[in-house]
Amino acid sequence: MHRRHDLDTLRIAAFALLILYHAAMAYVAGWDFHLKSTYTSEWLQWPMIALNRWRMPLLFAISGIALGLSLPDRGRLQHTLRRSWRLLLPLVFGIVAVVSLQAYCEALDKGDVAPGLGHFLWRYWQFRPWPGAHFSGAAYGFTWNHLWYLAYLLPYTVLAVVLASLLRPLRRALPRWQPGDRLLGTLLLALPVAWLAWSLLVLMPRWPPTHALLDDVYVHAESLPLFLGGFLAARWQRGWDLLVRGRRVTLALAVLGLCLELGIRALARLPHVGDLDAWVLALPWAQTERVGRALYTWCMLLTLFGWARVLLVRPWHGLNYCREAVFSWYILHQTVLIVLLYALRPLQLGPWLEPVLLVAGTISGCLLIHELLIRRSRWLRPLFGLRADPPASPIARAATAR
Template sequence: MQPHPQRRHDIDALRALAFALLILYHLGMYYVAGWPWHLKSPHAAEWLRWPMQFVNIWRMDLVFLVSGIAFGFLSKGASSPWRLIAQRAWRLLLPLVFGMYVVVSFQAYAEALDKGAIAPGFGAFMLRYAAGGPWPKGAFAGSDFGITWMHLWYLPYLFVYSALLALLLPLMRWPAGQRLRAAFNALRGWKLLLLPALPLVLYTLVLGPRFPATHDLLHDGYLHPLYFTVFLYGYWMGTDAGIWRELARLRHQALVLALLLAALFFLLRAFVPADWAWLPRLARALYLWIALAAILGLAHRHLNRPWRWLRWANESVYPWYMLHQTLIVAGAFFLARWPADTLGPVLEPALLLVITVGGCWLLTDGLIRRLRWLRPLFGLKPAPRKPQPKRPGPAPAYLGSGE
């Protein structure tokens, strides 16, 4: 499979920034008051709910949309849908299995120990975890299944959507499929800001109240159509220059409208009675798509250049994604051994951020990227072998004018 000749630097940068936001969001989950998580800090803060909710509405949709764009580039060089599915399985499911047994196991241990569901001793826990339990009910997130994927749920979801779209590619390339894609990419002005939001509004109003998020793959009747739709949008728009120019043109209008809709959503949720709960849901769905449109437009206008850090970020983002939450939980687990008033609500999160970022950097640059056998376990392609120095041979008879 050959890479697409025109590298989209804005997509690469947006992917890296989206996962950086994910790290900060999961760090915030340890501190936001009233939201359940694997561990909770004694310094939980009520005010964090506002910024957390502000980004929570679109953060994973952005990740899936960018993944759909990347899938569009990958599918251009695929010789068959089954070959594409096999490649996606290798890049997504192998890290998932490794991550479930090795990377996230400490998260499960720390959560179960914090709840008093197990006795201390990580070695004994791992023997039981490798055997699939059993565990006391609710010992940790996913304990009913014996083992857990914690924050790695994105990998099986992405594989399912990639496999489904790969199987649909022949239909997508039929005239009817091409017309549908062309109609989407031909949207301009208010139509681009409204019409793609309509399916998201439908899911939010009809499916959202009936199917709460589970991230267990089998019972996400609301999140699956939502995420697959934005994944499909990404696939459609990935290589169309016209829609990207239009998103860049509309970036300021979309940003202002997104901020207004976010404010409206918070106001409606705070003051509208339960019988009118569909109103904040409507504002939420509209805000979701228009925020994505603003982010895409701003990224295309300001990030589409070969930043010096992009090459490093492109190869680091996958291992950082896999490692970050375990490092947050491990850091919180050990910092919690200090008296609560020793670190305080400023120094503790600062130390936890340093532990997380420093740990991701050390493990990725110092270990994962250097060891060929570790690279595929963290979703990385094999490192190119260093070229062997050529032995001197006879001088060519003619070197050409460029020599």
């Protein structure tokens, strides 16, 4: 099967946005993060909300599609084991050697430990709870911070392959229902939005996100169906054609959903005036806001996939390099960012220079570490999710062809 350059580009873009998103997390007033700058702004909440609603759902959907496209008819066990190992090894290494530096900076910032990286790591690597400490993961003795995505992909991958293998005989025996495009499009819009809205209204208040895997009911309710849906739809050509034809409709609905959520949030901050007060308070604003959020999340995903299928089907210069580098950058970026912020913050560089240096330094740090260390080292590459043997350069491939 030919390479899906649109999906590769979307995946690269989604991971690249993580750098900007996590850098902005340090500057958003009122939002918790592992390390905060002294320069925070409330206005950042609005673009961050708009980005937050679809960035992780997009990654889970793309991961499911990638699994669906790569899963062979035979040798599924070996394929699943290889894929799981390429997730598990970077996760474990990241917890031990990468995210531990984030935990150290956060623990220093919160006064949980005395300065001394070696002493902290020796204690951290014992994986025992830290009584009285407040940094992320102290109650468990370790943290995976932003690598929670890998921890969730592991069981999702195994579950998808097991279900696909068990249901394959049943799928062949069931009669095939072929609804019309209009009915099918309506179902593909309404059912996921209804599920996401129900999850937001019912599950999230009872089980808010924890990213701790075992007790994260709401995040599983959002992420697992997206992963499985991507897995099932990976080779469904009719579905991709519908996305392309309906991309303008889904874009309009996404804008409507975002306006609903942000508009209601903005209205809730306004002082109530006269008789309008009782009318405003009588409406189910919270429910409407979350329905708008569900509509925006799902329709934005459909919009991105539909437009990418039209605009990003051709490979571009540097795609192969970025496709390989994106995983190691994902593992590195938040640790580089937090360590750099910890170093920059005492300099009091101001609300513009500090974030510019933070973003530029994070990008430069990820680039240098990947290019000079990870990419060139056969033993480091698997620790960052890359194949042990680096791909041959164009010159080498040309020489081999001769």
